[in-house]
Amino acid sequence: MATTARTGTARTDGRVARGDETRRVVLEHAVGVASVEGLDGLTVGRLAGDLGLSKSGVFALFGSKEDLQLATVRAAIGIFLENVVHPAHELPHGMDRLWRLCAGWLAYSRSRVFPGGCFFYAAAAEYDSRPGRVHDTVAAARRNWSSFLEQTLREAQQAGQAREDLDLPQLVFEMCALMEMANGDSVLHGDDAGYAMAAAGILRRLREAATDPSLLPERYAG
Template structure:
């Protein structure tokens, strides 16, 4: 009986935690991680403040948990849809177009969660900054490895400057996000997609491996 009661309490706690984090990532994408408040979340979600504080010991704990929750969403919408594709240009293109779709569809209300909160914390120090910096490094490293895999597959020019290429692709994706969120328009995604395709054709061993248009 005691074990059943304990298991039920843990399950309810996990459900409550996921409910809080679902709302927290939405708020943070618009108002930033500093805009998160345990008390506000408790009030908005009609939860007891003591229960919320028991799940997250501090605001920093909430912020770090929110970043980790956002990573899971990011992986689900950007990385995983292309994970079964063989190494090559199509895999790289799908990652880039998937990123643009993730931002365009407002998976997070404020556009790309990580673009928003990284700007908030880029000049700060501490655990939140370090977690965000590591997350960005992981994404860039993943893209660079994807390009190198495409080189090994014979689809990208072996002389291509991989870090430079990834820098440019990332800049195009993030500019599309920034323009769209700031001006409440979506044409920037089409412009970015065209520019990304053009850049990829420039390093492709066979441009026919890429679509003619986004």
């Protein structure tokens, strides 16, 4: 009986592992497709055909188109965190940490971590006026990013590196606007010049906001 139970568990574990791997492969492809063609371009049949998988097998992993879209957004969040947020985790609180986050965002967009540029810029444009769970998940992801930047700026204030009279939401809004303008221009025109201009603008605003401008580089070297 014990041997039979172990065999059954091993078979179940194997199926779960294969299902998890298939799900990972599907979502890895889905985030790329969605960043170029939009979340509406995702269908179980499309992804199964692209990857040489059975439609029924992919459907079993996600169940509905909306569930697939939501899983894709969540996978994109994980990729964004890995590429932009996590590299700055070990840096001390301060203006340099904030600058590294912004520079990391520009590098993430410019290097085409997602082939269509910033995944969330594209998804927001697609779903900004369409209510529902996908809209809410995309909106929350964007809100979390701007809130994280504002918290990082507040921590720089607490560390004595940012001026106390700053309008934090305004400064974060300006930084995000510059980042997204660079992304949008690059995707639309195929010209990366906007990244350097956005970086220069962000760096200038951060140096103005710092208690000591020498805490930050004088110019963007990327």
